[in-house]
Amino acid sequence: MAAITLKNIIKSYDKTQVVKGIDLAIEDGEFVVLVGPSGCGKSTTLRMIAGLEQPTSGDIIIGDRVVNDIEPQNRNIAMVFQNYALYPHKSVKENIVFALRRLKVDNDEIERRLSEISEMLQLEELLDRKPADLSGGQRQRVAMGRAIIREADVFLFDEPLSNLDSKLRSHMRTEIGKIHNKFGRTSVYVTHDQVEAMTLADKVVVLHDGYIAQYGTPMEIYLNPTNIFVAQFIGSPSMNIIEGTLFNDYLDIDGHHLPREKLSNVAYQETISDSGLKVKVGIRPDFFNDKAFFSETDLTFNFNNVVIDLIEPMGFDKEVLFNLAGGSVKARLDLRSDITLGVKIDLLVDLSRVLIFDPETEQRL
Amino acid sequence: MTPLERAEAKFGWKLVAPTILILGLLILYPLMYNVYLSFFDVQLNGYKTFVGLENYIKLLTNTDYYSAIGTTSLYLLGTVVGTTLLGLAMALLLKDPFKGRGLVNAAIMLPYVAPVISVVFGWQFLFDPISGVVNYLFVDVLGIWSERTNLIGNPDSALWVVVLFDIWKHAPIAYLLILSKLVSVSRDQYEAAAIDGYGPIGRFFHVTLPELYFVLATVVLLRLIWNLNRFEDVYLLAPNVQTLPIFTYYQAFTGVIDQGLAAATSVIQLAVLSVFIWFYIKKIMKW
Amino acid sequence: MLGKRTLTGRIGFALAILLLVSFSLLPFAQILSTSLKHQYDWGNPSLIPQTINLDAYKELLGLTEAKKVEIPAAIQKILNNPKLPKDKKEAIAAKYTSNENLFPFGKYMLNSVIFSVGAATFSLIFSVMGAYSISRLRFKGQVVIQRSVLFVYMVGGVLLMVPLYQMAMNIGLASSLWGSAFCLFLIYIVQTLPVGMYMLGNYFRGIPFALEEAAMMDGCSRKEAIIKVVLPLSLPMLATVFIYCFIIGWNEYLFASVFLKQYPEFHTLPLALQELFVSKNAIWDRIMAASMLTLAPIVICFLFASRFMKGGKTDGGVKG
Structure with a gap:
């Protein structure tokens, strides 16, 4: 069992920097998800922890060892690869126990662990097959088994579910969660899928362009993103960013005046000149409600008479688009709202969920 | 560099x-040593005297050298064109699966893998003036030639036998290269062209050929590179056909031995070859 | 559907295939046929022998009894001449009696096997190492090495015959039997190594990197990952490369003639066959039978290798 610390990690290939200085402290037993768009440096970071890539500068500490100069095989790490990387010439069983055989673990112990793990992952029937004869989901489970059986200090997952179809993916996601709860090993999980990040993580690291954009629990990141990038990356559909002007008493959005003292999630308290302060306003589609089914309180604001331009029924939800401040804004309403195109409705928004950002730096205000 | 990277590099x-x-x-040292040798009069026993450019002068004033260049050019022209066309024909013919394709494939690959030495005598027998089937066919059956001739005995006609032999032996490799490209041309393209109203010939010129352009260039270049150095196939079948490698071999190891002159010949040939290879690595390989 | 087949189309297709196969196989058929014919049958254009004659094969494979050769009467007379010195008599007698093993085919075959299998083995070992290094490991100079390998791969043997011979001469290897054999052995390694590296390099590139990384995560060192994961996965390709190198060595004539011509006991098959052909003992059936026997191992190897060559059959196909 081990904590992982990254100290000012930089990685460049030739002249391009891929990872531009990452500091991260992962506690023992934590499940941390690195999430971000492709090219943000998340996989590289994971591979540096594994030892498959070497940082250009900075230190990686696992447990109480600086592991920079320790070869991957000596870091006591298990890893699940994106394409599973099962040994095609070995049976499922040999794939799983390969590491133990190498360590000369005695046979009874190998059999004990194998039967425990194959039962847990429902692999008993498959042990004699070759990877080529398995379905994608089965291969995924074998890859998991191979990683778990090691009882390594740290588990690494490199986009392990990205090759599965959506149904299997959500199933395996649950399985991974269960396994983590059972073994409680320090785990680092890389994905571009924010749903995986939200559901699995104790802590989420949002990476953007080689930097950490935000580090926190899934709820912190969802409710209190520190910048527009994180705000829009996490959550689906993503957060609406609307032009607005902040005055001393209210926030103006396209003529709607939201009372400033009720915006409880806005920390910005400076006095503003009379011409106001241009800001970007962030409101998640989830925080709009149809006034027909929700009561107005002094903590809500009513955008009255908005005209619906587009309706996307999703089953339980329907997503509707309307125009505000020259941009298209999305709201997620539930199935009770019986709307047709062009109709005018009143939408309530929870004032404590309204965020504002600096239009230049895109940081939270 | 981190220690792990250094360890990897060291490994x-x-x-x-x-x-x-x-x-x-x-290889690399001998190639340079060859340049050195080309400035010496070199005996078979290793004894050398410096002669400066004399070997090159001797070579460039030697009519046999120019005739060897001529023979080599004809040989290259014949084999490159023949091999490429036959390879293309074979690929087009055998592109679609049919019953027994595996066997046909094995049969046409056989000339390519067979040792030169084990097939040259068969070829010599085919062209033998007394017992050979070629003379029998052209003189006795078809009556095209008036009398039996020793085609391999005469250097002029032997050149074309050697060319034919090379085509026979190396068309399979051109076939494989072309086929691997041909099967990768998507069916959609042919279907689109068919819908646009092209018949088989139109489809060949508008779909197949443009797709094959690159691989055909590869085949031509590879044939040039390998055949410029071709020794055994020519020497063993018809030692009287003096392409450059055989010319060099004779200079170096038979008759009036002049290894310095042979070295000079090789140097010039290497220079030409290097141009082809450079072109190949630069334009075709993605190594 | 495209290319629907009409009857004439089908017939044309069958004819074209027939023509192609005949063209490819005719020389082989001729060799086989002549090797089985009696001398009176040679001029007969039919490929089917009137009667099967296996003498040539028997002789080459050493299956015939050592014949007692009759010394012609005229020669016998000379030998009986008391004036002739004894050593001359013996020399003359030897000329007529030592006919029994005219062409020690088995020995030449063994020589060929030793040279080609030996060189192919070394070549395979070095190419595995080299190909792995340039295709998998990151170090400066890698690209230069790759390009150089490709370059030397395409520089043919003819350009090297003079300098290699002179080098061997300079260090005194070319003047002894074992020295020459050693040189030839090295040369066969050099002739096959770039091909092997080229083929294996391409193959290794196709093996997902993640497999080795997985092995390292499972606690293997780089070396163990190569031995336990990469090599077992490459077995078919290793066999193909080995066979390919073997064929190159088996077929080689030029350097064998340069280095071994004066050492008949070390002749390889190509050299021996050529010598046989230009010698007085050239008899078509024997030459053809020897050709067939030289061909046989290659055909067997080819059939074996072609099973494996499905995937990357053009990889090796560049050479030739």
Whole structure:
């Protein structure tokens, strides 16, 4: 069992920097998800922890060892690869126990662990097959088994579910969660899928362009993103960013005046000149409600008479688009709202969920 | 560089070291040594005297050298065109699966894998003036020639026998290269062209040929590179056909031995070859 | 559907295939046929022998009894001449009696096997190492090495015959039997190593990197990952490369003639066959039978290798 610390990690290939200085402290037993768009440096970071890539500068500490100069095989790490990387010439069983055989673990112990793990992952029937004869989901489970059986200090997952179809993916996601709860090993999980990040993580690291954009629990990141990038990356559909002007008493959005003292999630308290302060306003589609089914309180604001331009029924939800401040804004309403195109409705928004950002730096205000 | 990267680099060098040593010692060094030798009068027993450019002057004033260049050019022209066309024909013919394709494939690959030495005598027998089937066919059956001739005995006609032999032996490799490209041309393209109203011939010129352009260039270049150095196939079948490699061999090891002159011939040939190889590596390989 | 087949189309297709196969196989058929014919049958254009004659094969494979050769009467008379010195008599007698093993085919075959299998083995070992290094490991100079390998791969043997011979001469190897054999052995390694490296390099590139990384995660060192994961996965390709190198050595004539011509006991098959052909003992059936026997191992190897060559059959196909 081990904590992982990254100290000012930089990685460049030739002249391009891929990872531009990452500091991260992962506690023992934590499940941390690195999430971000492709090219943000998340996989590289994971591979540096594994030892498959070497940082250009900075230190990686696992447990109480600086592991920079320790070869991957000596870091006591298990890893699940994106394409599973099962040994095609070995049976499922040999794939799983390969590491133990190498360590000369005695046979009874190998059999004990194998039967425990194959039962847990429902692999008993498959042990004699070759990877080529398995379905994608089965291969995924074998890859998991191979990683778990090691009882390594740290588990690494490199986009392990990205090759599965959506149904299997959500199933395996649950399985991974269960396994983590059972073994409680320090785990680092890389994905571009924010749903995986939200559901699995104790802590989420949002990476953007080689930097950490935000580090926190899934709820912190969802409710209190520190910048527009994180705000829009996490959550689906993503957060609406609307032009607005902040005055001393209210926030103006396209003529709607939201009372400033009720915006409880806005920390910005400076006095503003009379011409106001241009800001970007962030409101998640989830925080709009149809006034027909929700009561107005002094903590809500009513955008009255908005005209619906587009309706996307999703089953339980329907997503509707309307125009505000020259941009298209999305709201997620539930199935009770019986709307047709062009109709005018009143939408309530929870004032404590309204965020504002600096239009230049895109940081939270 | 981190210590792990340094270890990887060190391991890399360790693994290629024997290869570098062997190839350096037995190919790169000899190529340079060859240039050195070309400025000497070299005896078979290793005795050398410096003669400056004399070998080159001797070579460039030697009519036999120019006739060898002529023969080589004809040989290259004949084999490159023949091999490429036959390879293309074979690929087009055998592109679609049919019953027994595996066997046909094995049969046409056989000339390519067979040792030269084990087939040249068969070829000599085919062209034998007394017992050979070629003379029988052209003189007795078809009556095209008036009398039996020794085609291999006469250097002029032997050249074309040697060309035919090379086509026979190396068309399979052109076939494989072309086929691997041909099967990768998507069916959609043919169907689109068919819908646009092209018949089989139109489809060949508008779909197949443009797709094959690159691989055909590869085949031509590879044939040039390999055939410029071709020795056994020519020498063993018809030692009287003096292409450059055979010319060099005679200079170096038979009759009036002049290894310095042979070295000079090789140097010039290497220069030409290097141009082809450079072109190949630069334009075709993505190594 | 495209290319629907009409009857004439089908017939044309069958004819074209027939023509192609005949063209490819005719020389082989001729060799086989002549090797089985009696001398009176040679001029007969039919490929089917009137009667099967296996003498040539028997002789080459050493299956015939050592014949007692009759010394012609005229020669016998000379030998009986008391004036002739004894050593001359013996020399003359030897000329007529030592006919029994005219062409020690088995020995030449063994020589060929030793040279080609030996060189192919070394070549395979070095190419595995080299190909792994240039295709998998990151170090400076890698690209230069790759390009150089490709370059030397395409530089043919003819350009090297003079300098290699002179080098061997300079260090005194070319003047002894074992020295020459050693040189030839090295040369066969050099002739096959770039091909092997080229083929294996391409193959290794196709093996997902993640497999080795997985092995390292499972606690293997780089070396163990190569031995336990990469090599077992490459077995078919290793066999193909080995066979390919073997064929190159088996077929080689030029350097064998340069280095071994004066050492008949070390002749390889190509050299021996050529010598046989230009010698007085050239008899078509024997030459053809020897050709067939030289061909046989290659055909067997080819059939074996072609099973494996499905995937990357053009990889090796560049050479030739």
